[in-house]
Amino acid sequence: MLIMKKSFIFLLILQIISACSASKEKRQMERTSKEVGVKFTYKPENSVFSGFQLKVIPVDYRLELTEAQNQVIADLITEAFPENEITFDLKNKIEFVDSGVDLETISCSNCGSVIETELWQDGMTKAHETDFADMGFIAPCCKKEVSLNNLKYDTETGFSKYQVTIINPDFDKANHEEFVTLLEKQTGIKMKLIWAKY
Template sequence: MSDTWLVFVPEDPRALPAPDAIARALDLLKQLAPDADEVAATVTDDVRFHDCGENWSGVTCPRCAADIEDWWFEAMDAAFRSAFADLRATTPCCRLATTLNDVTFGWPAGFGRVALAARNPGIFDTTPDQDAALDAAAGLKLRKIWRRI
């Protein structure tokens, strides 16, 4: 059996909404995915990477669109050793100063200290209006990640 997760993390990897904001966003996510097996928030002291599982579709440069997947994985290894405390990176193709979170993921993935996740949410997708409502509830811009494992 494979599982599908609908995960929301802040666009800013270090951002941490207040507990009541997390609770509001979680309540809303439960309403949007009432048939989910489980809806929960995970908060961690360190920054974690939230991948998209089998949906993974590589990494390209946000400026010149070069395939930088191999470089990104090497940079990830180095960043992991510092618990993702510093995600700054310069792309090898056109020397763009960016971060490991701001490259172009073929399928969205991202870093965060908090993740709101619905396991097997039972919906095809959330709408842009629903995404905006989640942003408002959390009090910051969220990134949506569909993970298939």
């Protein structure tokens, strides 16, 4: 009887190990090297494409993550969203991470006045020429220099060399501080979420 119980427990452990291995197998990612950096794509068979995305970036836009750090983040996020297509971009230059059509108003971080979109776009074009190494922007309202990163965007946006994009996520599942807290705890990196619609 004792031998049968031990055999049963041993078989159960083997099944759990096999299930974990299978789960990890499903979460393998395709690695693509580009001139601007490296991109990893996780795409399960039943994933659905949509114009709704959840982006995850570090608060520090200058931060360059390693592939090892990305793997830690990828393990956590693919486990949280196993049925969604997810991309992980490690770039060698800073890029603007937007919120799509939800971004409507940009205001001065000094005086709070609304900045005309065309003037902001001119500032973005100029900063893009330096790969956003220089984000200085003279606010037309108060004539003071501010950083494009510090302007007040009416939806969460940011600048970053690293970006995770989750396609068509479950809003209720991800819209929790615990999600960011878990990422920060496991990586030691301050993160923020950007909801985007296209």
